[in-house]
Amino acid sequence: xxxxxxxxxxxxxxxxxANLPCNHSTISGNEYVYWYRQIHSQGPQYxxxxxxxxxxxxxxxxxxxxxxxxxxxxxxxxxxxxTAVYYCIVIYSGGSNYKLTFGKGTLLTVNP
Amino acid sequence: xxxxxQTPSNKVTEKGKYVxxxxxxxxxxxxxxxxxxxxxxxxxxxxxxxxxxAADDSGLPNDRFFAVRPEGSVSTLKIQRTERGxxxxxxxxxxxxxxxxxxxxxxxGTRLTVL
Numbered sequence: 001x002x003x004x005x006x007x008x009x010x011x012x013x014x015x016x017x018a019n020l021p022c023n024h025s026t027i028s029g030n031e032y033v034y035w036y037r038q039i040h041s042q043g044p045q046y047x048x049x050x051x052x053x054x055x056x057x058x059x060x061x062x063x064x065x066x067x068x069x070x071x072x073x074x075x076x077x078x079x080x081x082x083t084a085v086y087y088c089i090v091i092y093s094g095g096s097n098y099k100l101t102f103g104k105g106t107l108l109t110v111n112p
Numbered sequence: 113x114x115x116x117x118q119t120p121s122n123k124v125t126e127k128g129k130y131v132x133x134x135x136x137x138x139x140x141x142x143x144x145x146x147x148x149x150x151x152x153x154x155x156x157x158x159x160x161x162x163x164x165x166a167a168d169d170s171g172l173p174n175d176r177f178f179a180v181r182p183e184g185s186v187s188t189l190k191i192q193r194t195e196r197g198x199x200x201x202x203x204x205x206x207x208x209x210x211x212x213x214x215x216x217x218x219x220x221g222t223r224l225t226v227l
Contacts, residue, residue, distance in 0.1 A: 043116070043203050043218025044155065087154060098143065098207075099168070100216060102154025 004088045009107045012082075018075040020106050022088030025069040032093045033064060035073050036100070037084040044087065044102070047073065078110045114138070116219035118204050124225045125194055133189040133222045137206030144187050145216060146179055147203040155203050161187060194226045 005023040012018040024033065034049040048055055048062045050071070055062045061074040075082055087105040117136040125131050137144050143162055147155035157171040161181045169179070176194075181187040191198055201223050205216040 041220070043205070043220055044216075045218065046215045049215075085154075098145070098160055099157040099171075100147075100155070101157070104152070104154055 004090055004103055006086075006088055006103065006106045008104065009109070011109050011111060012075075012078045014080060014110055014112050015077055018078040018082065018108055018110070020073040020075075020086050020088075020108060021070065022073070023070045024088070024090045027068050027090050028092075030092055031090050033062065033068075033071050034089045034091060034100070035060070035062065036087045036089065036102075037082075038087070038105070039081075039084040044100075047086075049093075078108075080110050080112060082108065083110045084108060116204055116206055116217050118202075118219040118222050120222060121220065122223045122225075124227065126227050127194060127196060129194050129226075131191050131194055131224065133191075133202050133224070135187045135189070135204030135219060137185065137187070137204070138217055139185075141206035141208055141217070142184070143207045143209070144181060145205040145207075146187070146189050147205065149201045149203060149221070151200075158189075158202075191224075194224075196226050199224055199226045 032049050032051050035047040036044040037047055038044045048057055048060050050062045050064055064071045085105040085107050087102050089100055119134045145160050146158040148158055149155040159179050160168040164181055164184045176192045179189045201221040203218055203221045205218045207216045
């Protein structure tokens with residue numbers, strides 16, 4: 001699986017959009033980008049995933065660059081409950097690839 | 113509906129003791145995973161079950177660690193002769209079908225402290 005690079009920490013004001021970047025310059029054509037987050041003292045929670053098109057769900061939007069070497073997770077209106085560690089994971093989806101390889105992620109702190 | 117549950121939530125043991133950690137996956141999920149998370153790190157894969165069988169145990173650190181899932185539902189992670197370095201949060205996750213979709217649902221974890 002391709003390696004990902006994320007900033008160790010970011011701050012965001014409550015109510016503003018949080019934009020979390022991820023670099024995955026070695027991603028291959030059949031690898032997806034997944035985002036999970038982990039609120040303190042809880043297990044990780046799936047947020048969103050995509051292959052090459054931008055994706056949106058009730059939690060967030062995922063913007064993937066045309067060359068697929070980087071992506072941005074957008075929380076449109078961050079709340080205090082969005083304070084968490086956010087993990088960007090690249091994984092081949094299909095076959096028997098099931099291991100999520102977590103890096104250190106980005107600690108997002110939403111401030112009042 | 114009910115999510116993944118893990119018991120106990122906290123376990124304190126002494127070096128050299130045996131411990132068992134239990135995971136109850138979401139009903140109907142055939143795939144079950146164990147991860148371990150040390151302080152300040154992301155979770156690390158330990159073992160994956162598809163049904164009753166361990167399809168991949170390559171993440172188990174050594175032969176003191178063993179996991180079972182005898183009826184394809186509840187799983188138990190067993191650690192023999194615990195060491196202080198085993199102290200971590202042990203996370204369990206389950207999913208419907210890992211071959212087509214990688215959304216894994218995680219439990220809250222068991223915090224293991226080896227004194």
